[in-house]
Amino acid sequence: MSTGHKGSLSTGHSDSPEDMLRRLETMVLMGMEIPLAAIQRQIASAIDIVIHIGRLRDKSRKVLQVVEVLGYRNKKIETQVLYEFRENPEKKERITGEWKQIHDLIHKAKLFSAGY
Template identity: 55%
Template sequence: MLSRLETMVLMGLSIPIPAIRRQIASGIDIMVHLSRMRDKSRKVLEILEIDGYDIPSSEIRTHPLFEFEESGEDKDGRLTGRLKKVGCLSHTQKLRRAGISTEDM
């Protein structure tokens, strides 16, 4: 998704990639990755937190919060599974300012 955003910006403007990545990293907090599965259903496969922009590597830093864990198929051949928590939300300032408790995150 991040590379698609970069490509769309480049199609309209002539801006250096590091500048585009810094803007994306500062403008997006959470990324939800949906995908079509082999049974033709769509599932949330991953939820990531954007950690910012890493100057030395010129990359956007991310870390996973949840990942889809497949458990099999039901009797109709549909995939089953759940989102498994794999990380904790680190940037909670905006939530706290909005009055949202971050104790369980």
Template identity: 35%
Template sequence: MADGSFINVVIPPSSISGPSLTIRRFARRAFTLEQLVRLDTMSLHMADFLRLCINARLNIVICGISGSGKTTLLNALASTIDEQERIVTVEETAELQLHQRHLVRLEVTPPNDTRPGRVAKVDLLRHAMHMRPTRIIVGECVGNEALTFVQAMNIGFEGSLATMYANSPRDALARLEALCLSAAPVLSPLAVRQQLATGIDMILYCARLRDGTRRILCATDISGMEGDAIGAHDLFVFREAGLDMATGRIRGEFTATGLRPSFASRIDESSNNPAYFPRGA
């Protein structure tokens, strides 16, 4: 639709109970990290830490199921990127609401009467790599573009961001491995894992809880290879503490595990606060 909303229509005989119309609308103004803190999506310390991670140009993957707030978080993180950086976004359907000066937005183009071929996301991502971007942002890695994105992170495109469907950080790594192997069957699983381990710095796992709230359940450091497996260690976790019967909301707290991230030195180098890493949340 003109305002960016998605519309889905199903009519009989496929819809047995009659025509079904679903409209998915988005907020007119994207949420900031500060607003997500007020909504309890994350703690203030987490927001400060994530802002430093963006400034340190970490490669971050945001995962979760549909409706868990992945794109909302991606937009909030990407909005903190410096105005002077050249950002190229690649999306199936343009959803991100970024306003930096040097922004290039690419969107998958379906075939039509005058253009029989489809411009796929992987094609746009390859073009993006030739646009001299300082940041590449991919909305939903679901196909062959996953391999191209992983390769981009491994050849110097630092500060890249992407979202994908997964039920945990470990599941995200497994799904990315499967997508990469599907795109290039000649690669070995170990070779793909090594690229994932060196390309991705951190995975954020979002979820929509049973009370309807959206939270970052964990921020996971991808620390490299540990034998034949990828090292993944939680830096922040959300710990539930029961249900508030008065409000119907899930109680809990965001807790820093106390582990020093493998990328701590990069944060120290890019930060005005050397040796920064929050010990509590």
């Protein structure tokens, strides 16, 4: 992902944003022997946002969380939840809900450099 070009988009399959980061670590370890700390630093510098989409009980898919990758500290990749889907009581077997902002985006420099 850190190819020197601005912007990139990719998909992966996991049960949570944190699980996706661990799966990325595992994929790199399957291909070469690099210290885990080096892999984690590269992942933390390459990924800014993780968007978690899940399938719910009613078989619908919804964006469940938007998570910011803060960096590599204390031997782990640190994240924070920016937005989270909060489920309302079911209506006619269909799941509804609303977005709840949990934290503000910390790393805004890339957005500003892109004109946002």
